[in-house]
Amino acid sequence: MTDQAPLTPDEAAGATPEARIRVLAEEVLAETDLFLVDLSVRGWKGSQVVEVFADREAEPGTGVDLDLLADVSRRLGFLIETEEIITDKYRLDVSSPGLDRPLTDARQFRRHVGREVALRLASGETVEGELMDATPASVTIQPMETTGTKSKKQRVASGDPVQVAHADIADARIQLPW
Structure with missing residues (x-):
């Protein structure tokens, strides 16, 4: 960022x-x-x-x-x-940027708490999940996975929350539910 x-x-x-x-x-x-x-x-x-x-x-x-x-x-x-x-x-x-534009400023994250996001880190790693918290220094993501049948898919928590410093985020996007 x-x-x-x-x-x-x-x-x-x-x-x-x-x-x-x-x-x-x-x-x-x-x-x-x-x-x-x-x-x-x-x-x-x-x-x-x-x-x-x-x-x-x-x-x-x-x-x-x-x-x-x-x-x-x-x-x-x-x-x-x-x-x-x-x-x-x-x-x-x-x-306003709209949900389809990347989050490029640390100040944007707070109002998206509760939404699913996809982060591409500077290391090349990807972190996807629910944005649980956002501070001026970092974000906390609860990784999610899809379960269920094709007609009844659900997103459920998977593993421990991950904290990521804003400085480590290369790209961040809101995951649209459709």
């Missing part, structure tokens, strides 16, 4: 449009309970797409408020235009 150090405003002034927008997004999000998960600028001049994925540290089972995302989008769009970072037509998409 990677943590990118934000650019200072002076560094951003000579940086790429993506880096400059990242600085603005961090500033806008700092005024909310959201944090930046990922940002990309793709496409060509006149038809660029700016994608911003924001999440929040929250209790398990809670999500990101759509009204808050809309407000972030309005404020960020205003700043992009005011700073003249993109002067042609562009589309700004601000959303």
Whole structure:
């Protein structure tokens, strides 16, 4: 898992449009309970797409408020235009990462406690199971296995819980039940 150090405003002034927008997004999000998960600028001049994925540290089972995302989008769009970072037509998409995107920030794990995850470790090993706990330093996974017949499959605990440091996680994804 990677943590990118934000650019200072002076560094951003000579940086790429993506880096400059990242600085603005961090500033806008700092005024909310959201944090930046990922940002990309793709496409060509006149038809660029700016994608911003924001999440929040929250209790398990809670999500990101759509009204808050809309407000972030309005404020960020205003700043992009005011700073003249993109002067042609562009589309700004601000959303939460969704369950199909990898968990890339340690702060994302807490609200997914109770869900099944698959971790690929830096060592190449894979750990799959229920996310039991998440701290700033590590996660605890209860390994699971599938039992039963084809029509009545069940996931049951298998073995002792495994604690994994965030620094050892190369990729983490929510396992969708279907």
